[in-house]
Amino acid sequence: MRKIGSVLLAVVCLFATGILSAAEVKNVIWIIGDGMGPEIMGFFMQGARYAGLDGYPDNVSHLEKMMASGTWGLYFNNTYDTVVTDSAASATQMATGELSRPEIIGLNFKGKTVKNLLEMAKEKGKSVGVISDTYVTDATPAGFTAHAPGRGWKMDIARQQIDFGADVISGGGLQYFSTDENEDLLKIAKKRGYRIARNKTELAKVKSGKLLGLFADKAMPMSVELYKHPQVPTLVEQAQKAVELMEKNKNGFILMAEAGKIDWAAHANDAGAVLAEMKTLDALIAFAVKYADEHPDTLIYLNADHDTGLGSFVYRYVGKEEAARKTAQGEALYGHNTDYASFGAFKLFEKQTGSLYYLEEELKKMPAEKRTPEYIEERLSQTLGYPVNIAEFKNLNDIPGIFRQVNEKRGMAWATQNHSASPLIGVAYGAEAGRFAGIYHNTEILPRLKSALGWNED
Ligand SMILES: [Zn+2]
Numbered sequence: 117m118r119k120i121g122s123v124l125l126a127v128v129c130l131f132a133t134g135i136l137s138a139a140e141v142k143n144v145i146w147i148i149g150d151g152m153g154p155e156i157m158g159f160f161m162q163g164a165r166y167a168g169l170d171g172y173p174d175n176v177s178h179l180e181k182m183m184a185s186g187t188w189g190l191y192f193n194n195t196y197d198t199v200v201t202d203s204a205a206s207a208t209q210m211a212t213g214e215l216s217r218p219e220i221i222g223l224n225f226k227g228k229t230v231k232n233l234l235e236m237a238k239e240k241g242k243s244v245g246v247i248s249d250t251y252v253t254d255a256t257p258a259g260f261t262a263h264a265p266g267r268g269w270k271m272d273i274a275r276q277q278i279d280f281g282a283d284v285i286s287g288g289g290l291q292y293f294s295t296d297e298n299e300d301l302l303k304i305a306k307k308r309g310y311r312i313a314r315n316k317t318e319l320a321k322v323k324s325g326k327l328l329g330l331f332a333d334k335a336m337p338m339s340v341e342l343y344k345h346p347q348v349p350t351l352v353e354q355a356q357k358a359v360e361l362m363e364k365n366k367n368g369f370i371l372m373a374e375a376g377k378i379d380w381a382a383h384a385n386d387a388g389a390v391l392a393e394m395k396t397l398d399a400l401i402a403f404a405v406k407y408a409d410e411h412p413d414t415l416i417y418l419n420a421d422h423d424t425g426l427g428s429f430v431y432r433y434v435g436k437e438e439a440a441r442k443t444a445q446g447e448a449l450y451g452h453n454t455d456y457a458s459f460g461a462f463k464l465f466e467k468q469t470g471s472l473y474y475l476e477e478e479l480k481k482m483p484a485e486k487r488t489p490e491y492i493e494e495r496l497s498q499t500l501g502y503p504v505n506i507a508e509f510k511n512l513n514d515i516p517g518i519f520r521q522v523n524e525k526r527g528m529a530w531a532t533q534n535h536s537a538s539p540l541i542g543v544a545y546g547a548e549a550g551r552f553a554g555i556y557h558n559t560e561i562l563p564r565l566k567s568a569l570g571w572n573e574d
Pocket residue numbers: 151203379380383424535
């Protein structure tokens with residue numbers, strides 16, 4: 117008894133003197149780049165380093181800075197029985213530490229409801245929140261706040277999110293909280309202490325309490341189109357407000373922040389939009405890293421749920437006609453008219469003022485007779501931000517095919533419009549970051565996080 121007493125006293129002294137403080141992570145900011153495979157990370161960092169991207173005067177991205185002074189590892193994301201995953205299974209596996217199946221939210225592969233990180237944190241008295249630039253009931257935020265047999269159960273997921281009572285729920289998805297069976301949900305949320313913000317002005321007015329931010333009926337705008345929506349907050353503005361509200365809790369907070377549109381842009385094989393989404397993510401990284409530097413009890417973990425598209429610059433052989441034109445433009449060709457891709461492509465990507473994702477939707481919905489070559493040329497030129505000559509494109513009825521040719525002309529190739537099984541990179545920064553080195557599986561992130569938080573007792 118006496119011995120235990122003195123050991124306890126010694127431990128208390130160590131804590132009091134701060135010697136053990138390294139094991140005390142108080143706040144976690146978990147940033148998930150949806151669809152952000154290693155190729156996309158590399159594409160963005162290479163652009164900042166060597167292509168003079170706007171906004172990077174010292175030629176280094178915040179992602180690169182975070183990686184340079186943080187710890188990183190490589191991990192797999194397969195589900196219980198599939199090699200490739202979707203965002204639902206991936207979020208579930210990351211948030212619960214258990215294997216699941218595609219399209220499932222918060223249940224393990226046996227269909228059993230399993231506790232997630234935010235539920236655990238709430239029990240421990242922390243503030244918890246999710247933000248996203250898609251909609252809050254989408255697979256990634258849902259995997260951290262709800263349980264459902266399918267990701268399509270959005271109405272149910274919205275009700276669960278309010279029932280759960282996360283301190284911050286912020287993103288798009290107003291319709292899931294205000295129509296049909298959920299037409300009273302905003303009222304219920306208010307009764308439960310939520311302040312509701314639908315735009316930047318309303319968001320700025322929320323100074324305390326719980327936040328339900330719903331800035332679009334469904335998804336929020338793509339980053340390339342954000343300039344058209346001055347009242348829609350950026351992802352960083354959402355994160356700043358979330359942290360401002362939750363850091364008041366003396367027990368700390370856990371925030372899951374999703375940059376969800378990388379995936380959407382990559383599904384459309386839209387390199388320009390991917391670049392813009394990566395800049396959005398990078399601004400979020402800058403904010404989080406600064407916060408961790410000022411609050412040494414904060415851990416940042418940055419990763420992806422899966423890769424989308426397997427896109428990269430590739431070399432290609434060009435015909436004599438095109439070779440002559442390219443040389444005339446001063447672009448370098450090697451050997452047998454081989455185009456090894458030009459850094460100038462990044463500058464073209466930065467001109468983009470619309471997204472191919474939405475252009476594809478628009479063109480597919482149009483009656484074929486209205487989709488004339490002139491119309492496609494006009495809309496494509498507007499979207500890409502530079503004049504294209506439609507005569508250089510083949511098979512104008514195949515819209516994804518046109519976009520593939522756009523990519524080709526800029527040196528990009530994509531293996532798929534879907535997800536791949538690419539291994540992913542997880543980067544940790546700040547308190548206890550060293551725990552995230554090595555090769556692992558996405559179900560092993562949570563146990564590492566729990567150790568970092570000192571939750572090993574359960
Ligand atoms: Zn996806």
